[in-house]
Amino acid sequence: MKEPLRKSVLAVGPFHPLQEEMEFFQLTVDGEKVTDINVRLSYNHRGIEKLSETLQFDQVPFLVSRVCGICSASHPLAYVQAVEEIAGVKPPERALYVRTIINELERVHSHLLWVGLAGHFIGYDTVFMWAWKYREPVLDLLEEITGNRNNYGNVKVGGCREDVPDELIPKINRELDMIEKKTEMLTKAVLDDPVLHARLKGVGILKKEDGIKYAVTGPTARGSGIAIDVRHDDPYAAYADLDWKVISQPEGDVFAKAVVRLLETFESIKMVRQALAKLPKGPVAVDVKEIPSGEGCGHAEAPRGETFHYVRSDGGNRPVRHKIRAPSYVNVPSFKASCIGADIADVTLTLAAVDPCYSCTERIAVVDAHSAVIHDYEELLRLSREKTARIKKELGAPGMKLEGC
Amino acid sequence: MQQNELDRQLSQIRDRLTGIDRKAGNRVFLTCESEHVYEICRFLFSELGLRFVISTGIDATDYFEVLHHFSNDESGCIVTVKTFVRNRESPELDSITPLIPGAEWIEREMHDLLGITFRHHPNLQRLILADDWPEGVYPMRKEVQT
Amino acid sequence: MDNGLLIIEEEARTALPIVNHQSSIINRLRLWSLKKSIWVFHVNTGACNNCDIEIVNLLTPKFDVERFGIKLVGSPRHADALLVTGVGTRQAAKRLQEVYRQTAKPCVVFCMGACACGTGIFEGAYHVAGPVDNIIRQVDPNAIIAYVPGCPPKPQAMIMGVVKALSALQPKEKYATERIGQTVVANPG
Numbered sequence: 258m259k260e261p262l263r264k265s266v267l268a269v270g271p272f273h274p275l276q277e278e279m280e281f282f283q284l285t286v287d288g289e290k291v292t293d294i295n296v297r298l299s300y301n302h303r304g305i306e307k308l309s310e311t312l313q314f315d316q317v318p319f320l321v322s323r324v325c326g327i328c329s330a331s332h333p334l335a336y337v338q339a340v341e342e343i344a345g346v347k348p349p350e351r352a353l354y355v356r357t358i359i360n361e362l363e364r365v366h367s368h369l370l371w372v373g374l375a376g377h378f379i380g381y382d383t384v385f386m387w388a389w390k391y392r393e394p395v396l397d398l399l400e401e402i403t404g405n406r407n408n409y410g411n412v413k414v415g416g417c418r419e420d421v422p423d424e425l426i427p428k429i430n431r432e433l434d435m436i437e438k439k440t441e442m443l444t445k446a447v448l449d450d451p452v453l454h455a456r457l458k459g460v461g462i463l464k465k466e467d468g469i470k471y472a473v474t475g476p477t478a479r480g481s482g483i484a485i486d487v488r489h490d491d492p493y494a495a496y497a498d499l500d501w502k503v504i505s506q507p508e509g510d511v512f513a514k515a516v517v518r519l520l521e522t523f524e525s526i527k528m529v530r531q532a533l534a535k536l537p538k539g540p541v542a543v544d545v546k547e548i549p550s551g552e553g554c555g556h557a558e559a560p561r562g563e564t565f566h567y568v569r570s571d572g573g574n575r576p577v578r579h580k581i582r583a584p585s586y587v588n589v590p591s592f593k594a595s596c597i598g599a600d601i602a603d604v605t606l607t608l609a610a611v612d613p614c615y616s617c618t619e620r621i622a623v624v625d626a627h628s629a630v631i632h633d634y635e636e637l638l639r640l641s642r643e644k645t646a647r648i649k650k651e652l653g654a655p656g657m658k659l660e661g662c
Numbered sequence: 663m664q665q666n667e668l669d670r671q672l673s674q675i676r677d678r679l680t681g682i683d684r685k686a687g688n689r690v691f692l693t694c695e696s697e698h699v700y701e702i703c704r705f706l707f708s709e710l711g712l713r714f715v716i717s718t719g720i721d722a723t724d725y726f727e728v729l730h731h732f733s734n735d736e737s738g739c740i741v742t743v744k745t746f747v748r749n750r751e752s753p754e755l756d757s758i759t760p761l762i763p764g765a766e767w768i769e770r771e772m773h774d775l776l777g778i779t780f781r782h783h784p785n786l787q788r789l790i791l792a793d794d795w796p797e798g799v800y801p802m803r804k805e806v807q808t
Numbered sequence: 809m810d811n812g813l814l815i816i817e818e819e820a821r822t823a824l825p826i827v828n829h830q831s832s833i834i835n836r837l838r839l840w841s842l843k844k845s846i847w848v849f850h851v852n853t854g855a856c857n858n859c860d861i862e863i864v865n866l867l868t869p870k871f872d873v874e875r876f877g878i879k880l881v882g883s884p885r886h887a888d889a890l891l892v893t894g895v896g897t898r899q900a901a902k903r904l905q906e907v908y909r910q911t912a913k914p915c916v917v918f919c920m921g922a923c924a925c926g927t928g929i930f931e932g933a934y935h936v937a938g939p940v941d942n943i944i945r946q947v948d949p950n951a952i953i954a955y956v957p958g959c960p961p962k963p964q965a966m967i968m969g970v971v972k973a974l975s976a977l978q979p980k981e982k983y984a985t986e987r988i989g990q991t992v993v994a995n996p997g
Contacts, residue, residue: 298767298789298790299789299790299791299792299793299897299898299899300852300853300854300897300899300900300903301854301855301894301897301900302790302791302792302854302897302899302935303854303895303897303930303933303935303936304801304930304933304934304935304936305930305933306802307801307802307933307934308930308932308933311932319929320929323856323858323928323929323930323959324856325856325857326855326856326857326858326859326860326861326960327857327858327861329856329858342685342686342689370861385868386867386868386869389864389865389868389869390868390869390870393865393868393870405959406862406960406962407858407861407862407960408858408959408960469713470762470763470764471763471764472713472714472715472762472764472765473764474713485713485735490733490735490736490737490738491688491733491735491738491739491740492738551685552685552691553685553689554689554731554740554742556715556733556740563715563733565715565716565731567718567729567731567742569720577720578718578720580716580718580729582715582716582768586716586767586768587716587764590763590764590766590767591764634882635882635883791898791935792897792898792899792935793899794898795898801934801935806934
């Protein structure tokens with residue numbers, strides 16, 4: 258590192274025209290390159306772990322489903338698995354399959370969301386509109402099964418609360434066929450587009466050894482050649498019964514992460530189809546009367562990576578301690594390794610590639626050595642899109658063609 | 663590594679542990695006193711190549727417990743190192759951040775919420791509590807009510 | 809909740825007199841200046857992101873709020889309304905107040921979602937300074953606040969909420985919205 262730059266945390270006066278809010282991420286720059294990052298969390302901290310200790314075991318899934326809206330199926334699943342470990346409870350087969358179906362449908366809509374956002378950051382708003390349009394059928398399916406487009410509230414200790422009605426299965430398959438076709442079209446468009454290759458390849462590289470040091474998980478890890486996936490490593494729900502593969506790419510750049518997410522979407526669609534075909538008959542829950550004292554660890558592969566919950570019980574009605582770790586908690590710090598030395602124009606994209614919650618990426622600003630904001634989020638977005646436009650011009654490439662918009 | 667290989671390796675550090683507890687086949691809890699926690703984590707992370715997952719801080723009334731969770735992805739085993747911080751007045755523990763940069767945030771969080779000081783931590787600043795949160799109030803301690 | 813507006817069919821009617829009572833000629837003129845095309849700024853004060861994503865969904869082809877003249881802008885200075893999500897955490901509360909101060913008046917604050925309406929499932933959590941209406945009223949006791957409950961509220965509910973609030977504030981204007989092919993005029997007058 259060079260000699261230390263004067264870093265003050267949030268020292269921008271009320272008179273600066275661009276400064277409207279305290280920022281999440283402050284990047285310090287030297288010319289056009291990023292030299293340091295300071296992250297301030299706290300805006301989203303609500304105190305959920307403490308709240309969990311005041312709730313009963315069967316009330317907690319509703320709380321943790323709202324830790325993060327886009328991973329809202331994986332948090333309650335990881336929690337419930339931890340408690341089932343303590344209680345020695347095994348949910349019925351059908352429940353395991355229903356859990357798998359809901360979680361994979363969530364993965365499909367989450368990855369499409371990400372593709373849309375990444376498109377938005379680089380100025381491909383057609384991709385944004387298109388990906389989010391084709392997310393909608395998945396949300397509608399989830400609403401038909403569980404009653405809500407997000408926050409499904411479908412897992413409980415011992416199984417699931419709502420079943421997948423058999424009459425709905427043909428419709429789910431039809432929708433999946435349509436979504437698969439559209440995703441194929443999108444994947445082909447992304448993989449073939451020379452502007453995207455030039456814009457995304459080599460950008461925001463997270464080296465494998467940095468990935469290990471920062472303990473990253475999910476597509477952030479798999480895009481850097483770290484082929485870990487909880488569904489494969491410590492199978493839960495019905496994953497051990499299904500035929501699918503772990504997708505990973507070695508390059509570690511934003512393009513690799515995009516490819517991982519797109520290909521995973523196909524694997525998810527495959528898994529839902531198989532799960533629907535093999536859905537065993539029977540109840541979707543067993544009755545659980547008491548949770549004995551003990552401790553358990555539950556983890557699930559959320560769209561962003563491993564969600565880990567640790568629960569300790571003393572035999573009473575409520576958890577004594579409930580530790581929640583969302584995947585972004587370990588993935589976002591790795592932004593430090595992938596962003597230092599990068600261009601300012603690539604900053605929003607590199608952060609987006611880690612796929613933190615959407616609101617995190619809104620709160621990013623670049624400061625100079627005196628901590629005056631020189632680029633706010635809108636500026637960074639503009640710089641990113643300008644870079645794409647420049648590359649497009651250099652390559653003389655036409656725009657991406659997406660049918661059926 | 664495979665599970666039986668992992669079990670064999672773990673027995674190598676047996677002398678620094680006060681207990682090995684196996685639950686449900688692929689959950690292992692290693693207990694140790696606080697002076698050994700760094701070297702055990704170093705053994706698990708650098709020598710065995712386990713992945714760091716997260717740490718949990720618990721207020722167990724008479725003392726604090728700090729749990730470091732690691733994952734052996736090849737066999738799906740979660741190995742948790744459980745240590746005790748017995749000085750409640752000024753709780754301190756060696757930081758594992760110099761070894762595992764990924765632990766930086768969680769140690770800062772435990773510092774904010776439980777008041778544990780991590781020795782040799784490169785950046786033990788406030789992370790998740792608000793700027794105007796009062797000093798000396800640690801929300802995850804039992805005496806603080808919601 | 810004297811100056812707030814509850815987005816329920818009947819309440820929108822009763823809200824009208826409250827708006828008229830406190831109106832002098834000048835206030836009426838100012839309310840009319842709320843453009844028919846409404847520009848909104850989105851603020852997250854500690855939300856799980858579900859409400860935020862449903863707000864972004866409003867722009868996408870299925871809902872396409874731009875055809876109602878509702879536009880998401882990048883700065884509160886250009887906004888007629890704030891779409892606020894989240895419980896109002898301790899750290900975000902001051903930021904919200906700062907954003908409110910910078911928003912051109914008159915403006916409507918929409919509390920989107922159960923958390924913003926009344927802290928939702930996070931009631932009693934130690935880092936919550938909300939709900940949003942308390943935070944806003946600390947800087948402006950006469951703030952115009954509208955509530956759209958849900959967890960998250962569906963995009964259709966959000967659109968309906970915005971349209972109803974506008975109709976209640978500008979009784980002379982008619983706002984039309986489509987619902988399953990039938991035109992519904994949201995005019996409580």
